[in-house]
Amino acid sequence: xxxxxxxxxxxxxxxxATVLGCGSGExxxxxxxxxxxxxxxxxxxKSVKAGALKAGEEFGVEIVWKGTASEExxxxxxxxxxxxAGTVDGICLAPIDRTSLVPPVVRAxxxxxxTVIFDSGLEDASAIVSYVATDNYKGGQMAGEHLAKLLGxxxxxxxxxxxxxxxxxxxxxxxxLDAIAKHPGIKVIADNQRAGSDAEEALRTSxxxxxxxxxxxxxxxxVCEPNNKGMLQALENDNQAGKxxxxxxxxxxxFVQALKDGKMHGIVLQDPFxxxxxxxxxxxxxxxxxPVEKVITxxxxxxxxxxxxxxxxxxxxxxxxxx
Amino acid sequence: MNDRRxxxxxDDSDTIGSVLAKKWRYxxxxxxxxxxxxxxxxxxxxxxxxxxxxxxxxxxxxxxxxRSFQLIVVHTAAVAVPAFGMTIIIIAGGIDLxxxxxxxxxxxxxxxxxxxxxSPTEAVCLCLATGLAAGILNGSLISSLRVVPFIVTLxxxxxxxxxxRWLAADTPIRPPLASxxxxxxxxxxxxxxAWHIFSPGVxxxxxxAVAVSLVLRYTVFGRYVFxxxxxxxxxxxxxxxxxxxxxxxxxxxxxxxxxxxxxxxATLYQGNPMGGVGKELRxxxxxxxxxxxxxxxxxxxxxTLSGAAIMAVIDHGCTTLGIGDMYQDILIGAIIVAAVAxxxxxxxxxxxxx
Numbered sequence: 001x002x003x004x005x006x007x008x009x010x011x012x013x014x015x016x017a018t019v020l021g022c023g024s025g026e027x028x029x030x031x032x033x034x035x036x037x038x039x040x041x042x043x044x045x046k047s048v049k050a051g052a053l054k055a056g057e058e059f060g061v062e063i064v065w066k067g068t069a070s071e072e073x074x075x076x077x078x079x080x081x082x083x084x085a086g087t088v089d090g091i092c093l094a095p096i097d098r099t100s101l102v103p104p105v106v107r108a109x110x111x112x113x114x115t116v117i118f119d120s121g122l123e124d125a126s127a128i129v130s131y132v133a134t135d136n137y138k139g140g141q142m143a144g145e146h147l148a149k150l151l152g153x154x155x156x157x158x159x160x161x162x163x164x165x166x167x168x169x170x171x172x173x174x175x176x177l178d179a180i181a182k183h184p185g186i187k188v189i190a191d192n193q194r195a196g197s198d199a200e201e202a203l204r205t206s207x208x209x210x211x212x213x214x215x216x217x218x219x220x221x222x223v224c225e226p227n228n229k230g231m232l233q234a235l236e237n238d239n240q241a242g243k244x245x246x247x248x249x250x251x252x253x254x255f256v257q258a259l260k261d262g263k264m265h266g267i268v269l270q271d272p273f274x275x276x277x278x279x280x281x282x283x284x285x286x287x288x289x290x291p292v293e294k295v296i297t298x299x300x301x302x303x304x305x306x307x308x309x310x311x312x313x314x315x316x317x318x319x320x321x322x323x
Numbered sequence: 324m325n326d327r328r329x330x331x332x333x334d335d336s337d338t339i340g341s342v343l344a345k346k347w348r349y350x351x352x353x354x355x356x357x358x359x360x361x362x363x364x365x366x367x368x369x370x371x372x373x374x375x376x377x378x379x380x381x382x383x384x385x386x387x388x389x390r391s392f393q394l395i396v397v398h399t400a401a402v403a404v405p406a407f408g409m410t411i412i413i414i415a416g417g418i419d420l421x422x423x424x425x426x427x428x429x430x431x432x433x434x435x436x437x438x439x440x441x442s443p444t445e446a447v448c449l450c451l452a453t454g455l456a457a458g459i460l461n462g463s464l465i466s467s468l469r470v471v472p473f474i475v476t477l478x479x480x481x482x483x484x485x486x487x488r489w490l491a492a493d494t495p496i497r498p499p500l501a502s503x504x505x506x507x508x509x510x511x512x513x514x515x516x517a518w519h520i521f522s523p524g525v526x527x528x529x530x531x532a533v534a535v536s537l538v539l540r541y542t543v544f545g546r547y548v549f550x551x552x553x554x555x556x557x558x559x560x561x562x563x564x565x566x567x568x569x570x571x572x573x574x575x576x577x578x579x580x581x582x583x584x585x586x587x588x589a590t591l592y593q594g595n596p597m598g599g600v601g602k603e604l605r606x607x608x609x610x611x612x613x614x615x616x617x618x619x620x621x622x623x624x625x626x627t628l629s630g631a632a633i634m635a636v637i638d639h640g641c642t643t644l645g646i647g648d649m650y651q652d653i654l655i656g657a658i659i660v661a662a663v664a665x666x667x668x669x670x671x672x673x674x675x676x677x
Contacts, residue, residue: 040648069648072600074591075401082394082512083642086385099497100591107513111390164494165595194493 033283034064034084035092035276038119038166039071039197042225043252043321044272048119050322051276052092059284064088071197072163074100081105085113090287092279094119098167102127114286118279120168125294129286132279132296134270136168139300140175140223143247146266146302147180147219150245154185155218158209160202160231161194162223169223172249172268176221189216195227202230210238219245225252228267232258251303251317259308259317269301273319362613362629365662369633373640386643390513395635396521397512400528401586403631405602406609407535408458408579410627412472413610414539415572416552416619417465420476422580422606423599424483425457429584431487434594437498443505450588451581457483458577462570480603487596496594509589524586531582536624548572552619608655609634612662616670633658 035052037045049065056063066084068076074097081093081104091108093115095101102124105115109127117125118132125131147157159176162169173191180186193209195202202222210217222231228248232255235241241263248255249268258264275298282292303313358364377386385391405422412419432453436446457479464475490496500507508514510524539545547568550558559565587598611617612633613626634655641651 064645066642066645067648069652070601072597074595074598075587078590079394079398079638080642083639086388086390086394087643097495097591097593097595099495099593100595103507103511103592107511111513163597165593 031061031090031284031287032064032088033061033090033092033280034066034088035280036077036080036084036094037065037067038077038094038096040067040069042071044225044250044270046321046323047272047319048094048276048279050320051273051278052280053276053322054273055277055280055284059281061280061284063280068096071096074165077101078104081108085111088113090283091115092283093117095122095167096120097165098123114283116279116283116286118275120166122167130282130292130294130296132275132282132298133168134275134300135297136171136300137175139249139268139270140172140177141179142175142300142302143172143221143249143266143268144176144179146268146304147176147221147245147247148183148186150247150265151186151219153183155245156187156189156213156216157219157221158189158193158213158217159191160206160209160220160222160227161191162227163194163197172223176223186219189213195222195230197226199226199229199233202227203233204230206231206234207237210234210240217244219247221247221249223249225250228252228255228264232263235263251319253318256308256317259303259305262305265304267303267317269303269313269316271298271301271316271319274298361623362626362633362662365612366629366633366636369640370636373636373644377640377643380644386640391639391643393512393521395632395639396525397510398635398638399628399632400522400525401510401583401590402602402605402609402634403628404528404531404586405580405583406606406613406627406631407531407624408576409606409610410613410615410622410624411535411539411548411572412576413607413615413617414552414620414622415548415569416555417472417569417572418476418607418617419458419461419573419576420473420603421457421461421480421483422476422576422583423602424480424487425454425577425580425599426583426587426602427594427596427599428457428483428487428490429453429581430588430591430598431491431496431584431594431596433584433588434496434498435490437502438496440502443503446503447506447585450584451578454581454584455574455578457580458574459570461577462573465573466566466569480599484596484599487594491594491596493596495591495596497592500592503588503592506585506589507592510586524589527582531579532624532628539624544568544571549620552621554620605634608659612659614662614666616666630662 037048039045052063066080077096078100081091084091085108091113095117098121102122106127108115114129116130116132117128121131122128157180159173161173180188190209190213193205195205220231222228235244235246246264247266248264251267251269255264255267259267278296278298282296285292301316303317307313308317374387378384405426409419409422429450433446433450436449461476461479465472509522511522514522547563550563551565551568555565588594609630610622610627613630615622637651637654
């Protein structure tokens with residue numbers, strides 16, 4: 001009889017849940033906007049979160065911040081977009097992959113939930129409201145030009161790539177290579193190494209690179225935060241920090257110190273705080289029925305040892321973060 | 324209960340098939356058995372828990388909708404299909420750590436096929452063949468080298484991953500949409516003629532579930548699998564061709580990884596050689612939560628299916644409730660440990676009863 005009672009309890013809970021679920025299906029009050037970063041662990045996304053939360057406060061919307069821990073789990077992000085689409089009014093998404101995230105965005109649109117894409121683009125932009133991002137190609141070009149200037153127009157450089165399939169870093173890599181190609185004295189001696197998406201793997205790849213090309217490298221460009229970290233650590237371990245011209249992309253307190261110490265010679269900066277803010281703001285405007293720009297760039301900057309104490313640079317080098 | 328028919332007796336060694344065979348006429352005892360002796364019970368408890376919690380949320384109510392259900396089954400299918408193969412392997416006393424990598428490799432080979440102008444049928448066959456070959460390789464290595472499956476498949480996991488990266492030139496293979504149009508909606512949670520209710524992938528998953536159950540229950544091969552996992556020496560003495568059965572078991576596991584490759588391709592629209600990272604543990608977890616025993620001899624398709632569904636429910640439920648990713652990990656981890664602990668307890672009780 002105990003079993004029968006258990007079963008009855010289960011069925012009752014099931015029925016109650018269904019009834020309650022159907023009864024309270026209506027939404028009321030504040031609008032909810034889901035903000036989905038590529039990953040949750042890197043500082044960059046914490047600044048995006050701070051910007052998104054500020055916009056949420058300013059425009060009176062609730063921000064649902066939810067991301068995957070790994071920046072490589074594409075399936076998980078697809079599931080996340082699908083799951084959240086049922087519970088929010090709008091989605092701001094930084095897609096891990098430019099093709100895999102198209103179907104869930106299209107599905108969200110079909111069920112009446114609009115999407116603003118930020119940070120990294122989608123191959124098929126027809127279903128999205130707006131694309132809010134850094135001009136990554138231009139950022140890569142700036143890095144290339146700066147490195148060429150540092151090297152005086154001649155030398156051997158290395159490009160450390162990020163995991164394959166991310167639109168934003170691919171644009172940086174392309175911009176960098178295009179800028180370097182304009183300087184016939186500079187040779188790219190390694191551009192086929194990928195550092196995955198975490199600093200540990202980047203450290204391994206960087207260490208091997210430095211070892212195998214010992215004495216031949218004059219300049220290095222790394223395309224994002226984990227890569228910068230890995231390369232910086234590898235250069236320090238190898239006692240080559242400061243000797244090899246090192247330009248990175250994206251900021252972190254460690255890189256600011258490295259810039260001050262002359263271990264890094266330039267950092268291309270985005271404005272993640274503004275990106276998070278702008279993505280939410282664009283979504284709010286769309287929900288209010290206002291027209292929005294299809295593409296919004298949030299700016300790219302070059303920090304060097306000389307200009308790093310300017311107030312604006314200081315702010316970009318150490319943007320506000322939210323945990 | 325006053326009729327003269329004898330009361331059927333069920334015990335822990337029963338499976339769905341045997342329960343239904345003992346008791347042709349469906350009555351509440353079968354339902355009770357399903358809820359108390361299989362992972363279906365915990366699945367409904369978890370589901371109902373999330374549904375109730377969600378209903379009391381300020382913006383709640385979305386969890387109990389059909390839309391949620393459709394999403395959960397699609398997520399379940401992606402884990403359950405390779406987990407069916409893993410169930411057979413685990414029942415036979417083995418383990419396959421390479422399943423995620425084999426799945427990603429199959430998806431990559433399939434994507435390569437689409438990109439190079441093969442018809443969808445050919446590309447899907449390529450995908451399945453890759454999984455099958457991977458499984459045969461695993462089985463042959465384990466049988467011929469006499470190295471434990473844990474080590475062999477740890478090695479082949481990296482081999483498959485490397486092979487996929489080589490084939491794909493280290494970047495996901497993205498064939499144009501037109502080349503795989505018939506597969507585009509294979510894993511779409513909300514099918515276009517609404518009466519289909521579930522995506523084709525989910526229906527195929529259910530068919531596979533029935534097929535594997537029948538094979539395990541009613542074929543000689545199925546009995547061999549249980550015999551091998553329960554006691555290999557006895558199985559050999561009984562005249563079972565152990566190497567052949569073992570290779571077949573891993574081949575079948577590989578074939579399911581190949582099918583899972585189709586699912587992954589249809590979800591991501593690309594062949595991603597790195598797409599299997601971490602998936603093997605989820606797949607093994609589904610089997611274990613569903614009552615499969617890593618020491619072999621025990622496991623069921625219904626259990627595995629419920630195990631996969633429990634994890635999908637937790638994933639979707641936590642997202643709906645706005646519970647952070649980290650708590651989700653902790654919850655799933657706790658459930659895995661609890662499931663195995665309960666299973667051990669029941670086995671001890673059974674042993675004591677005998």
